[in-house]
Amino acid sequence: MDSNALDEILRLMVAAGAGVVIGINREMHGKPLGMRTLALVAVGSAIAAMTAIDFRGLGDHPDALSRVVQGVLQGVLTGIGFIGAGVVLRDPKSSTIQGLTTAASVWVTAALGIACALAAWHLVIAGLVLTLIILFGLGWLESKIFPDT
Structure with missing residues (x-):
């Protein structure tokens, strides 16, 4: 196996790892994805x-x-929107919408996968760190600021 093939496999493995790490947050909150x-x-x-x-x-x-x-880029990120749309639920009685964060997580995960494919490692690291801060840190902060929601 040549070094190019190993590099491509590494890119796929990092993409999978990014998806798993983001998915852990969604699993912890009992989300559908x-x-x-x-x-x-x-x-x-x-x-x-x-x-x-x-x-x-x-x-x-x-x-x-x-x-x-x-x-x-256009095709993948647009197509991923359909998966994200599948987790968004609207309750007209209570005028609430659920699943938007999970839908956004799907979209960000796809973007991270593309960044892995392009070997834009600085974007992968920064994007993954920011995503985790947003999901874990801001989720905690949101629960403190808005405890009834």
């Missing part, structure tokens, strides 16, 4: 992005590569 689902979202996004950027001959054509990467 957890570790396995978010790991799959991240890995799937990474595979889609890596397949596009590694397509034969595109590296020699920067304009074509740019258009392909843009298309993959």
Whole structure:
């Protein structure tokens, strides 16, 4: 196995790990999407992005590569919205909406998967840390500020 293949496997493993870590928070709060689902979202996004950027001959054509990467980003992040929409519930009687944080977690996880595919490690680390601070830290703060919600 060449070093390029090992690098790609590492990218997929980091994407899966990011999804698992975010999924732990969702599992802890009894949400419908957890570790396995978010790991799959991240890995799937990474595979889609890596397949596009590694397509034969595109590296020699920067304009074509740019258009392909843009298309993959747009397609993956739009498509992921449909998964996120599946966890959003609206209760017209109480005028409440639930599941938006979980839906946003799906979207962020897909973006992290793409960042892993592009080996944008600084964005992966910063994005994952910020996501965990938002999910764990702000969740705790929110419960202190708004205890009745």
